[in-house]
Amino acid sequence: MKICLIKASAPSYFKDYKKARGGPPQSIFSAAAATPRHFQLEMHDETIRMVDPRKVTADLVVLFFATPDANRGYELASAFSEKGSQVVIGGLHATFMPDEASEYADAVMTGECENVWDELLQDAQNRDLKPRYTGTYADMSKLNPYPRHLITAEQYNWEWSVLVSRGCKHNCSFCIIPGMLGKTRYRPIPDIINEISEMETDWVELHADHLTEDRDYALELFKALEPLKIRWAGETTIRIADDPELLEAAARSGAKYLLIGIETPSKAALKRAGKGFVKPENLKSQISNIHAHGIIVDTTAIFGFDEHTPEIFIETAKFYHEIGVDITAPAIAIPFPGSRFYKQLEQEDRLLSDNWGEYDGAHAVYQPKNMSCEELEAGAEEFSQHFYSVSRSASRKLRQIKDFGLATTLQIS
Numbered sequence: 165m166k167i168c169l170i171k172a173s174a175p176s177y178f179k180d181y182k183k184a185r186g187g188p189p190q191s192i193f194s195a196a197a198a199t200p201r202h203f204q205l206e207m208h209d210e211t212i213r214m215v216d217p218r219k220v221t222a223d224l225v226v227l228f229f230a231t232p233d234a235n236r237g238y239e240l241a242s243a244f245s246e247k248g249s250q251v252v253i254g255g256l257h258a259t260f261m262p263d264e265a266s267e268y269a270d271a272v273m274t275g276e277c278e279n280v281w282d283e284l285l286q287d288a289q290n291r292d293l294k295p296r297y298t299g300t301y302a303d304m305s306k307l308n309p310y311p312r313h314l315i316t317a318e319q320y321n322w323e324w325s326v327l328v329s330r331g332c333k334h335n336c337s338f339c340i341i342p343g344m345l346g347k348t349r350y351r352p353i354p355d356i357i358n359e360i361s362e363m364e365t366d367w368v369e370l371h372a373d374h375l376t377e378d379r380d381y382a383l384e385l386f387k388a389l390e391p392l393k394i395r396w397a398g399e400t401t402i403r404i405a406d407d408p409e410l411l412e413a414a415a416r417s418g419a420k421y422l423l424i425g426i427e428t429p430s431k432a433a434l435k436r437a438g439k440g441f442v443k444p445e446n447l448k449s450q451i452s453n454i455h456a457h458g459i460i461v462d463t464t465a466i467f468g469f470d471e472h473t474p475e476i477f478i479e480t481a482k483f484y485h486e487i488g489v490d491i492t493a494p495a496i497a498i499p500f501p502g503s504r505f506y507k508q509l510e511q512e513d514r515l516l517s518d519n520w521g522e523y524d525g526a527h528a529v530y531q532p533k534n535m536s537c538e539e540l541e542a543g544a545e546e547f548s549q550h551f552y553s554v555s556r557s558a559s560r561k562l563r564q565i566k567d568f569g570l571a572t573t574l575q576i577s
């Protein structure tokens with residue numbers, strides 16, 4: 165049986181954001197890692213190249229996508245169904261909108277794939293798919309390494325991704341990780357080290373939704389990474405900056421880039437979103453601690469919280485510059501189905517669009533509380549103009565040359 169795994173992705177602001185920050189996507193690589201070798205396997209990641217269904221033939225096509233890519237995912241599902249392939253839809257959007265997804269596919273797979281994958285493949289081989297496969301949390305000690313031959317590291321600019329953990333203990337209102345992956349579960353450190361040792365690149369994304377949530381595990385992981393002499397990127401919270409031992413261990417093990425959710429300077433918005441642990445008044449010294457270890461800080465600037473007024477855009481641009489954020493991109497809060505934010509807007513009857521393609525971080529798809537949709541969309545643009553103004557960019561570059569050296573600074577866009 166020939167299986168084709170596709171990460172569907174339509175051209176959008178969301179896609180550009182993901183592409184700029186992403187290595188291999190977890191969805192198709194996790195499914196590929198779980199697939200027994202006797203099956204013929206093909207993989208496509210539309211984040212890097214679009215698929216032409218006329219040129220792909222497979223007995224089973226499994227599509228994964230997040231909400232902003234749902235229209236594209238359904239388009240591909242219909243095209244492959246017409247060609248006679250069995251079609252399964254899985255991933256983030258399908259997990260929270262399974263009835264909708266089932267209109268376009270023979271079967272819908274919700275949650276993590278590993279515990280239902282063998283059954284699903286067996287049923288597909290018998291051309292007897294069930295309408296629904298309900299994935300449960302995988303045993304992290306039983307995961308195989310991601311295959312590296314179907315899509316290579318070169319296609320991700322030599323960045324590779326190694327899974328460290330799934331889940332997060334926090335429950336931020338706009339995030340779907342808690343709903344999808346639950347509390348944090350870790351892979352055994354030797355499995356991670358073995359996987360990295362076999363890679364053909366030294367630039368790794370240590371994939372975790374909250375890399376340093378378990379301090380002891382993180383310290384052990386960083387210690388084990390040291391001899392490998394890699395450079396790595398990861399996602400964590402600002403709390404790492406308050407822990408000199410952890411920060412030092414991260415830097416020694418090759419940390420070069422941290423994605424840290426700061427989101428907004430509005431204390432009230434942070435508190436209501438469940439991110440009260442981000443204290444705006446401490447961020448300048450916290451980011452300075454991270455910079456002192458040669459680590460770049462990237463964060464999103466989310467707009468459209470109920471506490472935001474039209475002044476928030478310039479305020480955020482000035483604040484982010486002042487506290488030393490190196491890289492950022494503005495995003496209008498996306499009400500992902502499955503998030504608390506989506507539920508709130510639905511209950512308050514404030515959702516304005518059912519076109520998933522507009523849930524991309526560039527469109528106001530809900531009625532903001534203290535401004536118009538037009539102000540929200542224009543304001544995100546205004547933020548970029550201020551944060552990336554000639555004078556602010558120049559002064560930031562000078563500071564970065566001091567913190568990271570010229571070569572690294574030139575790579576930061």
Ligand code: SF4
Pocket residue numbers: 332333334335336339340341342373374401425
């Ligand atoms: S935004 Fe980050 S900290 Fe908050 S729940 Fe999601 S993964 Fe956890």
